[in-house]
Amino acid sequence: AQKITQTQPGMFVQEKEAVTLDCTYDTSDQSYGLFWYKQPSSGEMIFLIYQGSYDEQNATEGRYSLNFQKARKSANLVISASQLGDSAMYFCAMREGETGANNLFFGTGTRLTVIP
């Protein structure tokens, strides 16, 4: 079974609009962490946002927020006020366990294109 599922291979959004990128995860651990990374065309992996399984509040970082629904095992990324520079691949990832000692699993990614 896939640990991380991203069902949207590609998404389009109009500049200045908000967009939600979907991510569901599968784990039996009580303690885990969820991450979102951005990969622009230049290829580097850029950390965006983190949500711990025990965090009661949804994580936010500037224009990024993580819509964490624990019962549904979903961790969707919301980007507000999209900019042309947001065009990139976005990966959801999960780390199981108390520390980073366990595997860090990635989804297959969503390619976001921002339209002027």
Added chain:
Amino acid sequence: NAGVTQTPKFRVLKTGQSMTLLCAQDMNHEYMYWYRQDPGMGLRLIHYSVGEGTTAKGEVPDGYNVSRLKKQNFLLGLESAAPSQTSVYFCASSYGGEAFFGQGTRLTVV
């Protein structure tokens, strides 16, 4: 502060050749990872290490070996390269929070 540095950035190998990819981090992180990235498949974990002298298999370990003789270095070896190992390889390190990635190595096996 260099972060995570991978060497080399590009390499072309002939089938059957061997090579070693070097990953170095200067953040004193305990955990280090090697991933491969292929189109449509995201990042798949090859091997990882939870500390100096320890390594463990990830999702796709076959055809690769690793070593972590020093805390700051994590080496990925291909003993006999195959065309199926053509990929972009990423190294990452972590203190237990988010992972910090190197810039990637594009490997082509012909």
